[in-house]
Amino acid sequence: MAESRIFDLAVSPHIGSSQTTKRVMWDVVIALIPALIAAFWFFGPRALLLAGVSVGAAVLTEWLCLKFMKRPVNFAFDGSAVVTGLLLAYNVPAGVPWWLPVLGSAFAIAVAKQAFGGLGHNIVNPALLGRAFLMASFPVLMTAGWIAPMQWKDGERIDVQACGVPTAQLSESGELDALSGATPLNVLKQTFTWEGDPERSEEVRSMLFSRESLKNLFMGRIGGCIGETSVIMLLLGAIYLILRGVLELRLPLSYLGSVALFGWLFGGPGWLDGNALFHLLAGGVILGGFFMVTDMVTTPVTKKGRIIFGIGAGLLTMVIRRWGGYPEGCSYSILLMNLATPLIDRYTRPQSFGEVSSNG
Amino acid sequence: MSKVKSFAGGAHPPGNKGLSSGAAVVRLPAPEVVTVPLCQHLGAPSKPVVKPGDEVKRGSVIGEQNGFISLPTHSPVNGKVLRVENAPMPHMRSGPAVVIKTESEDGGEVYEPISDWKNADISLIINRIKEAGVCGMGGASFPTYVKLSPPEGVKIDTLIINGVECEPYLTADHRLMLERADDLITGMNILARVLGVSDPCIGIEVNKPDAIKLLEKKGARVVRLKVQYPQGAEKQLIDAAAGREVPAGGLPLNVGVVVQNAGTCVAVADAVCKGMPCIRRITTVSGLGVTSPGNFDVCVGTPVSTLIEAAGGYRGDVQRLISGGPMMGMAMFTDAAPATKGMSGILALTPDEVRDVAEGPCIRCGKCVDVCPLRLCASVIATASEYGKWEDAEKAGALNCMACGTCSYVCPAGRYLVHHIKRAQNEIRAIIRAREA
Ligand code: SF4
Ligand code: SF4
Numbered sequence A: 001m002a003e004s005r006i007f008d009l010a011v012s013p014h015i016g017s018s019q020t021t022k023r024v025m026w027d028v029v030i031a032l033i034p035a036l037i038a039a040f041w042f043f044g045p046r047a048l049l050l051a052g053v054s055v056g057a058a059v060l061t062e063w064l065c066l067k068f069m070k071r072p073v074n075f076a077f078d079g080s081a082v083v084t085g086l087l088l089a090y091n092v093p094a095g096v097p098w099w100l101p102v103l104g105s106a107f108a109i110a111v112a113k114q115a116f117g118g119l120g121h122n123i124v125n126p127a128l129l130g131r132a133f134l135m136a137s138f139p140v141l142m143t144a145g146w147i148a149p150m151q152w153k154d155g156e157r158i159d160v161q162a163c164g165v166p167t168a169q170l171s172e173s174g175e176l177d178a179l180s181g182a183t184p185l186n187v188l189k190q191t192f193t194w195e196g197d198p199e200r201s202e203e204v205r206s207m208l209f210s211r212e213s214l215k216n217l218f219m220g221r222i223g224g225c226i227g228e229t230s231v232i233m234l235l236l237g238a239i240y241l242i243l244r245g246v247l248e249l250r251l252p253l254s255y256l257g258s259v260a261l262f263g264w265l266f267g268g269p270g271w272l273d274g275n276a277l278f279h280l281l282a283g284g285v286i287l288g289g290f291f292m293v294t295d296m297v298t299t300p301v302t303k304k305g306r307i308i309f310g311i312g313a314g315l316l317t318m319v320i321r322r323w324g325g326y327p328e329g330c331s332y333s334i335l336l337m338n339l340a341t342p343l344i345d346r347y348t349r350p351q352s353f354g355e356v357s358s359n360g
Numbered sequence B: 001m002s003k004v005k006s007f008a009g010g011a012h013p014p015g016n017k018g019l020s021s022g023a024a025v026v027r028l029p030a031p032e033v034v035t036v037p038l039c040q041h042l043g044a045p046s047k048p049v050v051k052p053g054d055e056v057k058r059g060s061v062i063g064e065q066n067g068f069i070s071l072p073t074h075s076p077v078n079g080k081v082l083r084v085e086n087a088p089m090p091h092m093r094s095g096p097a098v099v100i101k102t103e104s105e106d107g108g109e110v111y112e113p114i115s116d117w118k119n120a121d122i123s124l125i126i127n128r129i130k131e132a133g134v135c136g137m138g139g140a141s142f143p144t145y146v147k148l149s150p151p152e153g154v155k156i157d158t159l160i161i162n163g164v165e166c167e168p169y170l171t172a173d174h175r176l177m178l179e180r181a182d183d184l185i186t187g188m189n190i191l192a193r194v195l196g197v198s199d200p201c202i203g204i205e206v207n208k209p210d211a212i213k214l215l216e217k218k219g220a221r222v223v224r225l226k227v228q229y230p231q232g233a234e235k236q237l238i239d240a241a242a243g244r245e246v247p248a249g250g251l252p253l254n255v256g257v258v259v260q261n262a263g264t265c266v267a268v269a270d271a272v273c274k275g276m277p278c279i280r281r282i283t284t285v286s287g288l289g290v291t292s293p294g295n296f297d298v299c300v301g302t303p304v305s306t307l308i309e310a311a312g313g314y315r316g317d318v319q320r321l322i323s324g325g326p327m328m329g330m331a332m333f334t335d336a337a338p339a340t341k342g343m344s345g346i347l348a349l350t351p352d353e354v355r356d357v358a359e360g361p362c363i364r365c366g367k368c369v370d371v372c373p374l375r376l377c378a379s380v381i382a383t384a385s386e387y388g389k390w391e392d393a394e395k396a397g398a399l400n401c402m403a404c405g406t407c408s409y410v411c412p413a414g415r416y417l418v419h420h421i422k423r424a425q426n427e428i429r430a431i432i433r434a435r436e437a
Helices: A021-043 A045-068 A073-077 A080-090 A099-116 A126-137 A139-144 A167-173 A184-193 A198-208 A211-219 A231-243 A250-266 A276-281 A285-292 A303-323 A330-347 B122-131 B172-179 B181-195 B209-217 B234-242 B262-273 B304-310 B367-371 B378-386 B390-395 B406-410 B417-436
Strands: A151-153 A156-158 B033-037 B061-064 B078-088 B094-104 B158-162 B201-205 B222-225 B257-261 B280-286 B294-299 B320-323 B345-349
Touching: A021 A045, A021 A080, A021 A231, A021 A285, A045 A073, A045 A080, A045 A099, A080 A099, A080 A126, A080 A285, A099 A126, A126 A139, A126 A330, A184 A198, A184 A303, A211 A231, A211 A276, A231 A285, A250 A276, A250 A285, A250 A303, A276 A285, A285 A303, A285 A330, A303 A330, B033 B078, B061 B094, B122 B181, B122 B262, B158 B181, B158 B234, B158 B262, B172 B181, B172 B209, B172 B262, B172 B280, B181 B209, B181 B257, B181 B262, B201 B209, B201 B234, B209 B222, B222 B234, B234 B257, B257 B262, B262 B280, B280 B304, B294 B304, B304 B345, B367 B378, B367 B406, B378 B390, B378 B406, B378 B417, B390 B417, B406 B417
Parallel strands: B158 B201, B158 B257, B201 B222, B280 B345
Antiparallel strands: A151 A156, B033 B094, B078 B094, B280 B294, B320 B345
16 A cells, blocks of 8 residues: 655645736836836936836835835835836926935825735825825926927937926917927816917817827827826737736726716817817826726726726816816826725625525 | 537636546556545435444445435445544545455445336435435535435426536546446436436536537537636536526525536436445546546545555655645645545646745735626625624625635735635634524
8 A cells, every 4th residue: 555645735726827916016017118118208318217216216115114014025026116106207297306206106105005004905096195295295396397298300309398388378378389398288278267268279279189189199299297198108008918917997998988978078168079089198097097097906896896986087087177276187086086995895796696586 | 509608707727637638537446445434425424334343245334324414335345344433534634434454346235226217216216326325426525315305395497417527637527428428318317307307408618529529429418618617616507507596595406406416427327227336436636746647436435645656656746635626625634535425536736736825915906806706705705704804704795605716716916715715604604503502
C-alpha cells in the first residue's frame, strides 16, 4: 500500500481568475498613457513634469501614511496611488506651478483615501477630492492656468501662446482666435451670460459647434486640463481597458448617454437645441466617463446602481455646465454621486434567484 | 439541432479537461485493505452491523440505514472485518468506517435483479434503490430514493439528468456517458417511470460533443448547454433546461422537477437490473500534480493514495490535494482517506494551478455581484460576516448561497468570499436553532 502524504488545507475555490487588484490598477495606468502622450504633444514637456511630480507625490504620501499606520507598505506600489496621481495631474491646467499637483496628490491620498482606511474604503474619488481641494484653495491658479495647445505652421510645431488668458478678458474682446486660449466650455458659458448681444453669442456658439471646432475637440487641440482634452487618445485607453476585461460598460455608457441626452435637452441657450456631440467631446466628460465614473471603489457594485450612477452624474454635469457657477461640472457631479453610492447600492440590491416565485 | 441554452451570471474558468477526457475508464481491482466509510451519503451515517473478525461478502450490508435521510452501506469485497473505527475522510476530518481485509472480489451477495422493471411495482423499485444504497453521485450524495418519494400532493413532470460536469478537470461523467450510455439511458428510463415523467432529458455542455452525439443516436433527448460555470448547479440547470426558477430556500420539486446525476442513473440501472449495490464508482484523477491523469472505476474504500498511484504517482510540487473539482471540492489533508460514492474526482494541483493569494481589501469592483448565478451580493454578505453582523448577512441572502465559488473565483482582491459566507451561514443557522429551541 502506498505511503500516505500530508497536505495543507485551504478553502474552496482552489483556483482563481488571473485578474488581481494590482493588474487592474496597472491596466488603468497603461490606459492613461496615450492621453499623457497627447498632453506632451499639445502642452509640451511641462505636462510630463506635472504628471511626474503628481504621481511621485501620490506614491510617496501613500508610502508614508502606510508606514505611519504600521500597515504593509507594499500597498503603495499596487498601482492605485499611481492612478490617483495621474488622474489628479490630468485634472489641472498645464500652466499651474509644479507644487500645485504635488499638494493636490498629497491631499488626495492622505485625506481622501488613507484617512478613510485606504484602498477600498474611501467614499469619494481621491483624485477628484484633491482637485476640489485645489479649486477651493487656489481658485485663481486653477482657472487661469490654461495653456493654449501647440499649433502647426508649415509642418513645424510652434508654441502660439505660453501663458493663460484670463477668461474675463476674452469675453470682452470677443476675438475669435482667443478661443484657443481658454477652454471651449468657458466660452460657451460666457455666451449664455453676454447680455444684450444675442447675435454675437449665436455667432460664437456656431463657431464652437462647427466641424472644425469639434474636430479639434476630438484630437485635443484645445485648451483644457492636462489629460482631458484629447478624446481620441482617451478612447484608445478605454479600448485597451475593454479588451483587458477591466471596464464594465454600464457606467461609462450610461454617463455618456446621459450627458448627450441632457446636453441636447438643455445644453444650449434654449430647450432641445444643445449640441450633444459638443458636450460629449468638450471638457472632462470623456476622461471622467472612462476613468473616473468608472472608479470601482466609489461607484455602486450593483448593475442597476451603476446605471443610476451614470445617469445621475451626467444630469448633474449638464446642470452645472448650464446653470452652475463653473463652466465644467464633470468632476463635481461625480463627487456628488460618489456620496450617493452607498444609498444607491442599498436600494438596488438585486432580488436573489427564486425570490420572486417564492411568494407565489 | 436544438438551441444551446444557459443561465444568467457565471464565469469561465479554464476547463483543463483535456488532461483526462481522452482516457478510457480503467477498472482498478480492490486494494488489499478497504476502508469503507459509513458516512458516504448526506444525512445520518449508517449504523455498523459488523464487528472485527466477521466474514463479509461482496454486497453484504455492513452498515444499516439509520433514519429517513440515510442509507445502508455495503461491503465492496469478500473478506474479513479488521476494525470498525474513525478514519480520515475526503469530505470531513474523520468519520466512522469499516476496515476490511480483501480476500476476493467476485460473486457475493447481490440482490435479485428486477429485470421486468417496466411493469414491476414502483414501490419495489424505490425500495431497491434505497436498499442498494444509491445516492447522488455528483458530489452532494443526497439519498436518491428520497428524491423519488415526493411528498403528498407534489406533482413531478420533469426529470433532468445532469451530465453537465461543469467543474474544471473532471471528466468522470463524460467518460461514463460515452462508455455506459446504455445503462445511463436505462437508469434514466427507470427513474422516469418511477416519477411518472414521460419525456426525461439529459443536460450536457457543448464541450462534450461526442457524448451528445452518442446519446442522441441512442434515442435520448439531449439539452445542449453553454460551457459556463456553474451550469451543473441544480437550480441553474433547471433554469437553463426547463426555464423554471426554483424558489429561494426551496427544492426542485417545488417547480415539479427532479434532477439526477448521470452517474446516479448508472447506479440505479445496476441496482435494479443487476441487483448490484452501490459499491463502485467512476472517478477522475487529474491535475498537473499527477503523472498520467485518467478515469478509474474504483471500489469505495480504496485509499486515495492508491488512486494516485494508478495515475502514475505524484509529479513535481503538489501544493493541494482536492476531493471533487477545483471550484467546490474540498482540500484533503491526507491521501490516506478512502474513495466514497460521491467522489467525482481527485485533483493534485501544483502551485501554478492553485490560486493562493493573500486576501486584499475589497475594491468594490462589483464583479462578484455580476457573476453570482443566484444574484447575491457576495461582497456585502462577506463584509457583514467579517464584522460578525450575522443579521445583516442574513438580510443580504447569505442562506441562499450555494457556495459555488464563482464570486471568489473572479474577485481581483482574492477575497475568500465563499469562506466568509459559509461562516455566516453556520452562525445564522446556529442563531435560528437557538431561537427555535
Ligand atoms: S469581486 Fe472582490 S473586490 Fe470586487 S466587489 Fe466583489 S469582493 Fe469586492
Ligand atoms: S458562492 Fe454564493 S455568493 Fe458566490 S457566486 Fe456562488 S451562490 Fe453567489
